[in-house]
Amino acid sequence: MREIPRPSLAERTTLRLGGTAIAELILEDATDLEALPERLRALGGNPLILGAGSNILARDGDLPLVLVRPRFMQGPEIVGQRNGKILVRVGAGVPLPRLLRFCVSQGLGGLEGLVGIPGSVGGAVAMNAGSFGTETCDYIESIQIVNGQTVRSITVEALQYGYRTLSIPKVEKGFMIVEVTLGLTASARDGISKCMRHNFFEKKSKQPVTAWSAGCVFKNPAPNMPAGKLLELAGYKGKKLGGMAFSSLHANFLINEGRGSANAALALLHEAREAVRQRFGLALQPEVRIVPCPSR
Incomplete structure (x- = not known):
């Protein structure tokens, strides 16, 4: 260590x-x-x-x-097949883009929608990261975790996951993901690569993928009610405060323009939440994790 x-x-x-x-x-x-x-x-x-x-x-x-x-960087590697799926094991510390490049090289489909999402495989699993209708946890076969001093393998049947959430009901909070086994589908490499390129350029045209950002900062209240649209209608697209700003490309992306502070970011988020609440009667919930957590 x-x-x-x-x-x-x-x-x-x-x-x-x-x-x-x-x-x-x-x-x-x-x-x-x-x-x-x-x-x-x-x-x-x-x-x-x-x-x-x-x-x-x-x-x-x-x-x-x-x-x-x-920094569990093993894999990605193919470890077998089950129920028509090709099993891929990958360490939690592996960057998500590295896993996606492996999928292209091996002709493994399923994760094309995750292109352009930064972060590690463990982080993508822990928050059930998703884009273009793809969610990470839909492809999990099992995960290996450590809880306290106990390392154990958890099958997908024991997981509960939903929109940007993952929990294990029979395991107390505070577990850490060590590695993940995914079930993917054999597919043509050219088709996978073409789909990823399309998704990436689609995302790049609508989201500030190269900016200092944490991705979407608020969860969508409903599938047909995106937080970005609510923020835009409330006047927060491009809104700035103390070196922080809501992106002019996508109102749900908070970006650091290079001189921002966490205090300014939190103040801007509070203003935006209040504006949406007053106009639409909806309380936006953070998707970004604020640390340390707000005191209750």
């Missing part, structure tokens, strides 16, 4: 925001998992499992957090 003191969240999140945590623990093998609970107790603070930092809005200042960074 490698340990880094006082890591910067701004350097570890795609929104480029956030203060300083207590420490960062980088996990690379099973012995690191065994030693993790004791090291967390010694450091104090609250553990935050952090992949590529693509769905995080970290607060400013000194933060009572210990970053736990799973």
Whole structure:
């Protein structure tokens, strides 16, 4: 286990925001998992499992957090077949784009809609990332997790997942994903590649994919009621505050223009939520994870 003191969240999140945590623990093998609970107790603070930092809005200042960074980089590799599906095992720390390139090279279809989503495989599973009608968890066969000091395999039947959520009812919260086995379909490489290119350029034309952003910041209240449209109608498309802005391409993308702060981001989100509530009577729920969590 490698340990880094006082890591910067701004350097570890795609929104480029956030203060300083207590420490960062980088996990690379099973012995690191065994030693993790004791090291967390010694450091104090609250553990935050952090992949590529693509769905995080970290607060400013000194933060009572210990970053736990799973660097399980095995795979992707084909490990068998079941019920007409080709099974692919991949470590939670593997970047999602790397998995998608593997799918193209091996002629494995199913995940084409995830192109253009930043982050790690573990993060995509943990939040059931999705786009173009594709959701990550629809392709899970099983996941391997660590909970406390116990490593276990969980089949898809034991998972509960929905729009941007994943839970395991019989496992207490705080589990960490170690690896994932996916069930994919044999398909023509050219067709997969063509579909991914189409999806990427479609996304690029409508979303600020190269900006400092955490992706969509609010969940859609309903499939026919996208948060971006509500924000646009409430006057927040392109709205700016303190170096932060809602994108002029897509109103549900909060971007850091290079001089923003978490305080400004949170203030802008609060303003936008209130504007939508007043106009439409709807309370938008954050899709981005705010850390530390707001006190209740």
